[in-house]
Amino acid sequence: MSGADAILEVRGIGKRFGGLQALADVDMTIHRGQVYGLIGPNGAGKTTFFNVITGLYIPDSGSFALAGKPYKPSAVHEVARAGIARTFQNIRLFADMTALENVMVGRHIRSRSGLWGAVLRTRGFRTEEAAIRERARELLEYVGIARYADVRARTLSYGDQRRLEIARALATEPLLVALDEPAAGMNATEKVQLRALIDRIRQDGRTVLLIEHDVKLVMGLCDRVTVLDYGRLIAEGTPAEVQRNDKVIEAYLGAGAH
Structure with a gap:
């Protein structure tokens, strides 16, 4: 793949919390249409990296490019507007x-009517609101929970709440969908359904960054995988390459674990 295919390019990202170096000189390139996995043992820096690229933390060093243009993560809503949506x-x-x-809230980041249009309920606002509602229904159908459109989010099952979060992320029309441990707490059936949904998102041309503790899910789904350990990148490659990597085996299982 060429550089022109890159959706997110990360170079030399560092983040320190007091005396703790949470991230150290991390590089990553995610290409269009990939499902890209980010894994590592507990405390490896995965969530810190996620929070840096989505504007919750400000990095101490490094640079980003989003779809070939310089990108500076800032306020969360600006990150979503730039093209990164997260769960x-x-x-x-x-x-x-x-x-x-809930899905309509995500879609409103792409609305054009503005505050006064909403207050005055102009014709343009009403037309756009109807389109937002229709798109939200389509996305609920897409993730498989259309029958719960009028049900309060708190009453949905855990797996359906996860799918609802993904639908809301997709509503922003993102360049990159960043999923933070979407399989956490799911049973085996829900994980199968989740894998099918993420695969469908990829087939429809979207790009996914996946942080996940379920290594089996990652290895069976992702095109490429980066592994962090103590904030440092120790491996990057296809799932097969990563699984054979001595540093990865040692990080997860300890020295001499072959």
């Missing part, structure tokens, strides 16, 4: 809003 390890939905309303 969270701990589900963050509007619990008392319906599933449909």
Whole structure:
């Protein structure tokens, strides 16, 4: 793949919290249409990296490019507007809003009517609102929970809440969908459904960054994988290459674990 195919390019990212070097000189290139995995033992720096690229943390060093243009993560809503949408390890939905309303919230970041259009309920605002509602229904159908459109988010099953978060992320029309441990807490059936959904997202031409503790899911789904350990990149490659890497085996299982 050429550089022109790159959706996200990360060079030399570093992040320190006091005396702890959480990330040290991390590089990554995610190409269009890939499902890209980020794994590592507990404390490896995965969530810190995720929070840096999505604007929750400011890096101490390094640079980013998004779709070939310099990118500086800032406020979370600006990150979403730039083209990166994320889910969270701990589900963050509007619990008392319906599933449909939750997805509509994500879609509003692409709205054009503005504050006064909403206040005055202009014809343009009403037309756009109807389009947002229709698109939200389509996305609920896409992730497999359309029947719960008018159900409050708090009453959905755990797996359905995960799918709702993904639908809300997709509603922003992102260049990169960043999923933070989406399989956490899922049972075996839900994980199969999740894998099918992520694979469908890839087949539809979207790009996915996946942080996940379920290594079997990552290795069976991802095109390429980066492995962090103590904030440093120790391996990058195809799933098969990463699984054979001595540093990865040692990080997960200890020295001499072959």
